[in-house]
Amino acid sequence: MDTSRSYLEPSSFSKKMAAAIIIVYAVITLIPISWMVMTSFKNVDSAISYPPEVLFEPSLEGYVNLFTNRSRQSQEYLDSLPPPKNWYEELVRSREMVITGPSKFLGRYSNSMIIGFGSTFASVFLGALAAYAFSRFRVPLKDDLLFFILSTRMFPPIAVAVPIFIMYRKLGLGDTHLGMIILYTVVNLSLAVWLLKGFMDEIPKEYEEAAMIDGYSRLQAFFKVVLPQAMTGIAATAIFCMIFSWNEYAFAVLLTQFNAQTAPPFIPTIIGEGGLDWPAIGAGTTLFLLPVMIFTIILRKHLLRGITFGAVRK
Amino acid sequence: MSRIKIVNLQKSFGDFTAVKNSNLTINDKEFFVLLGPSGCGKTTTLRMIAGLELPTSGEIYLGDEEVGMLRASERDIAFVFQLFALYPHMNVRNNLSFPLKMQGYKRSDIKSRVEEAAKLLRIDHILNSNISSLSGGDRQRVALGRALVRRPKAFLMDEPLGTLDAEFRELMCLELKKLHLDIGATTVYVTHDQLEAMSLADRIAVMDGGEILQADEPNIIYNKPKTKFVASFIGSPGMNFFEVDEGISKDQSFVNIEGTKFNIPKQLEESKGSKNFFGIRPENLTLSNNEGLKGSVFGVEYLGSRKIITVKTSLGEIKVKTDISISVKLDENVQVKPLNNNIIIFDGETDKSLISEFIQ
Numbered sequence: 001m002d003t004s005r006s007y008l009e010p011s012s013f014s015k016k017m018a019a020a021i022i023i024v025y026a027v028i029t030l031i032p033i034s035w036m037v038m039t040s041f042k043n044v045d046s047a048i049s050y051p052p053e054v055l056f057e058p059s060l061e062g063y064v065n066l067f068t069n070r071s072r073q074s075q076e077y078l079d080s081l082p083p084p085k086n087w088y089e090e091l092v093r094s095r096e097m098v099i100t101g102p103s104k105f106l107g108r109y110s111n112s113m114i115i116g117f118g119s120t121f122a123s124v125f126l127g128a129l130a131a132y133a134f135s136r137f138r139v140p141l142k143d144d145l146l147f148f149i150l151s152t153r154m155f156p157p158i159a160v161a162v163p164i165f166i167m168y169r170k171l172g173l174g175d176t177h178l179g180m181i182i183l184y185t186v187v188n189l190s191l192a193v194w195l196l197k198g199f200m201d202e203i204p205k206e207y208e209e210a211a212m213i214d215g216y217s218r219l220q221a222f223f224k225v226v227l228p229q230a231m232t233g234i235a236a237t238a239i240f241c242m243i244f245s246w247n248e249y250a251f252a253v254l255l256t257q258f259n260a261q262t263a264p265p266f267i268p269t270i271i272g273e274g275g276l277d278w279p280a281i282g283a284g285t286t287l288f289l290l291p292v293m294i295f296t297i298i299l300r301k302h303l304l305r306g307i308t309f310g311a312v313r314k
Numbered sequence: 315m316s317r318i319k320i321v322n323l324q325k326s327f328g329d330f331t332a333v334k335n336s337n338l339t340i341n342d343k344e345f346f347v348l349l350g351p352s353g354c355g356k357t358t359t360l361r362m363i364a365g366l367e368l369p370t371s372g373e374i375y376l377g378d379e380e381v382g383m384l385r386a387s388e389r390d391i392a393f394v395f396q397l398f399a400l401y402p403h404m405n406v407r408n409n410l411s412f413p414l415k416m417q418g419y420k421r422s423d424i425k426s427r428v429e430e431a432a433k434l435l436r437i438d439h440i441l442n443s444n445i446s447s448l449s450g451g452d453r454q455r456v457a458l459g460r461a462l463v464r465r466p467k468a469f470l471m472d473e474p475l476g477t478l479d480a481e482f483r484e485l486m487c488l489e490l491k492k493l494h495l496d497i498g499a500t501t502v503y504v505t506h507d508q509l510e511a512m513s514l515a516d517r518i519a520v521m522d523g524g525e526i527l528q529a530d531e532p533n534i535i536y537n538k539p540k541t542k543f544v545a546s547f548i549g550s551p552g553m554n555f556f557e558v559d560e561g562i563s564k565d566q567s568f569v570n571i572e573g574t575k576f577n578i579p580k581q582l583e584e585s586k587g588s589k590n591f592f593g594i595r596p597e598n599l600t601l602s603n604n605e606g607l608k609g610s611v612f613g614v615e616y617l618g619s620r621k622i623i624t625v626k627t628s629l630g631e632i633k634v635k636t637d638i639s640i641s642v643k644l645d646e647n648v649q650v651k652p653l654n655n656n657i658i659i660f661d662g663e664t665d666k667s668l669i670s671e672f673i674q
Contacts, residue, residue: 209386215387
């Protein structure tokens, strides 16, 4: 028997097994995503061809279609136009179409950004303040309040869609950025309070006491001493809040149409000639994936530390 | 620098009273130690002086100002925590300048004061280091530095040496004492370690069960304890206690225990009941071949310059501190007798010392 290794160290066989399982899992989860990215670089015909094409000639048509509105014209009209000014006009002309203007995608995308980051910031900020209060102060009925906050997550948020729809119409919050930020913040807040309370409990109260002795008020001590140390928890919480509000579909369909419509309800409605424009939809979803992916990668180090935090004393 | 005075101070947490009706005066420039077992209320008292807890009733004076209900940030005191509580996301320099920034000092003033404090504590070479890379002793020095850059009215320290290892603790003890002599700041220091208290303090207050039992200079605490608890808490090894099943009268000069005569000091108070205790420190006992309490040797501890011999007698285990030249074997039959009349009688009912001079 090999006695040179520690009994706490997994054997090389189990390490290989673990690696194999992870690779299989990664491949399975990556198939739809890579299919989506591939579709975004196909043209309309190869996107719906059967059997599906794995090797194809890449094209930016999907991205051009995503960002533009076009109209079909007769060959005579196209010939009468001056030569195309750039590559995407040329691409569109080759399909016997002209660009009539930009599409709504950029507006929807920036709505998603404003609402996603806005509600993430609000959830984390309010969640941190509430979590600190629950962690440090003698709040009357603390346990009941915490349970009450958690209970808002015990039904699917969409179960309250009808009352919220009516409420928002009365309050004039329907189809507004503020309305969507408030809605996503409310949904995320219970998660934020619970997650952050765990992190706040781990921070010894001596830190803010030291800051208060040093002449700072409790609120100043909170911002200068407690928050920087809760960064791990804040990063983890922010990622979870961001993923929810960025991907949320049901409320967005129900409550937004024009001003504040986010990308998720918009992307599936991109219609091309003779049906859905799959390359454009693929391009939209690929671009839609990027911000939350970049956000998660930036905070990844914190997230890994964050979700195992408290399991082992620092 | 200022005198600190607490008057009828009381603190309750729900039904539990942590500090009972306490009175203390800590003189200007004094190194004052609050000593007691855990849960005796010493830390709560300190935290009330700091403003981290508000008193249930009573007053706290810092100088001439009543500060009992002021916030910690309004009191102009510095606090050194047991776990140091250095801000881990700042380097040493920023930790030291943190309290000064709040007070709106100019940048150049902050820099010079931080460097002055760093030089005094010999941490000027690590000013740009991260807290996490420091040793325990350096962290301790930074914590002290953060307290003294502000030149506060008083320093409060909550077991600041508790987490250091023994060797370092001794060194820091010396440094603390020297620092105190250098800057002459009023200091209140909490510890459960009697050796630390004895070596640092100008005066010690011994606390138990939320009450201050005695506040005196170390030698008085050691030699003239007012209560049985104070006598038992101070000294290593602790005082030996014997039960006496008789009342003690005013002018009694000895007690008889198991046929051994123990001379006791005069000027006694009358005992309340018929069950009392007398205490005798291990260094005031000796071994003898022909007189004293009979027993057998239970253990021998060699301390270098002295030996501690534990003798099992019919009254229980007795510790005797002897010269190293005395050699005994385990289970050897010996007798224990008092060296002198350095014996303290305690009332069995009130726990108070019966020697008039001690309880004045």
